[in-house]
Amino acid sequence: MLAPERRTRGDLAVAAAIVVAIVVAATLIWLHSDARGTTSITAGTPIPVPAAAVQVPDRLAELWHAPDGAIDAPLTVDGAVVTADDGTVTGRDPQTGNALWSYQRNMPLCGVASAWHSAIAVYRDRRGCSQVTALDGATGLRKGHRTSEADDSVHVTFDGTYVMSQGPTRLELWRYDLVRTIEYGHVDAPVNSHSQPRSGCDLLSAASSSSRLTVLERCPDEPALRLTILNPAPKDSQKPEEYGSSTLTNIVAAPADVRVLAVSGDRTAVYIDGGSSSGPVIATYDGSGKAVAQFPLTAPLAPNATIEKVGVGFTLWTGTQLVALRSDFAPIWAINGALGPGVLMAASVLVPIPGAIAVVDPVTGQLRSQIPLDRKGTETTPITMAVLGNVVLEQRGKEVFALGS
Numbered sequence: 001m002l003a004p005e006r007r008t009r010g011d012l013a014v015a016a017a018i019v020v021a022i023v024v025a026a027t028l029i030w031l032h033s034d035a036r037g038t039t040s041i042t043a044g045t046p047i048p049v050p051a052a053a054v055q056v057p058d059r060l061a062e063l064w065h066a067p068d069g070a071i072d073a074p075l076t077v078d079g080a081v082v083t084a085d086d087g088t089v090t091g092r093d094p095q096t097g098n099a100l101w102s103y104q105r106n107m108p109l110c111g112v113a114s115a116w117h118s119a120i121a122v123y124r125d126r127r128g129c130s131q132v133t134a135l136d137g138a139t140g141l142r143k144g145h146r147t148s149e150a151d152d153s154v155h156v157t158f159d160g161t162y163v164m165s166q167g168p169t170r171l172e173l174w175r176y177d178l179v180r181t182i183e184y185g186h187v188d189a190p191v192n193s194h195s196q197p198r199s200g201c202d203l204l205s206a207a208s209s210s211s212r213l214t215v216l217e218r219c220p221d222e223p224a225l226r227l228t229i230l231n232p233a234p235k236d237s238q239k240p241e242e243y244g245s246s247t248l249t250n251i252v253a254a255p256a257d258v259r260v261l262a263v264s265g266d267r268t269a270v271y272i273d274g275g276s277s278s279g280p281v282i283a284t285y286d287g288s289g290k291a292v293a294q295f296p297l298t299a300p301l302a303p304n305a306t307i308e309k310v311g312v313g314f315t316l317w318t319g320t321q322l323v324a325l326r327s328d329f330a331p332i333w334a335i336n337g338a339l340g341p342g343v344l345m346a347a348s349v350l351v352p353i354p355g356a357i358a359v360v361d362p363v364t365g366q367l368r369s370q371i372p373l374d375r376k377g378t379e380t381t382p383i384t385m386a387v388l389g390n391v392v393l394e395q396r397g398k399e400v401f402a403l404g405s
Contacts, residue, residue: 038106061404065400068085071083079138087105101140124152129167149183151167159207161210161232212230214230214263226248313327314329321338337354341385345387357392379396
């Protein structure tokens with residue numbers, strides 16, 4: 001029979017040292033973990049989605065307002081108004097503004113988008129705007145997370161199919177489960193250094209749809225800006241597939257103001273003010289990057305001009321007027337004096353104007369009525385809008401204002 005094992009003082013010391021090492025390691029991991037810097041408060045019950053408005057109200061007054069410094073336009077997800085400020089994303093009751101859920105991290109927010117019944121929050125860490133979290137709009141519960149290489153500042157948008165995160169040197173598209181469908185531009189990994197069609201380019205602007213990704217870029221040693229049309233979901237996300245790419249050699253380089261405005265199906269709208277006698281235009285390109293048409297504008301776009309999807313078309317706020325565009329980007333009517341791009345409500349387009357909201361026929365642009373509105377000194381531009389049920393939302397600077405009758 002073997003003699004029973006006996007513990008010596010040395011054994012006990014080694015065991016104690018192991019326990020201490022485990023505790024220290026666990027503490028260090030926790031101190032540097034994302035969980036330590038995260039506070040999540042979820043809704044006790046899902047926020048109900050209000051019924052769509054059946055008519056435009058005759059009067060509107062402020063219901064509440066809240067800081068919204070990390071978003072350019074009012075954001076709604078299911079039944080919640082989502083605001084973002086500092087490192088906190090909050091789901092609010094549309095009638096009262098009360099916080100129903102919140103998600104806070106000890107990192108600055110790069111941007112938030114509304115997609116797939118979720119708020120897609122992008123945070124910046126040492127790798128750039130790389131920390132991405134999907135929050136359920138009804139409860140605030142975390143639905144997904146991803147990390148990836150990113151620039152220090154990005155523009156986050158949703159095209160109805162993909163979320164795009166675009167920075168000055170690289171961009172990515174993500175599908176509904178936050179899996180990346182394409183990366184384009186700068187790549188750090190040496191193994192993927194030759195997977196991109198070009199290197200060292202500045203990404204000036206971009207837009208996407210379910211079938212096309214369009215990028216305007218400035219590449220070294222090229223005489224003009226380059227317009228590239230891509231597959232938004234190639235077979236390999238690390239190997240972009242081009243449908244067409246060409247330099248815009250017909251544009252005067254130095255004074256030119258060129259921007260990708262939007263993509264609709266496989267058609268791309270590009271704003272061009274090349275400093276020529278023809279003046280500013282909206283140029284459209286087909287799915288392979290071939291020029292299709294040009295539509296003149298009466299004045300150049302302001303630096304903070306914005307475009308919004310409204311129904312099957314778009315509204316473009318130029319800085320002084322609102323221009324309604326068909327799905328092929330042909331202008332159909334315009335309103336002078338607009339303060340922002342407007343929003344669709346109960347078969348009318350609501351357009352912010354000084355001291356009021358104009359109610360406009362979406363087909364003809366005819367003014368149906370005006371809703372008086374005292375913005376009490378907050379009437380900055382652009383005023384971007386959204387609608388949730390019977391509540392009208394206006395983004396004015398770094399605050400969102402909820403309006404009700």
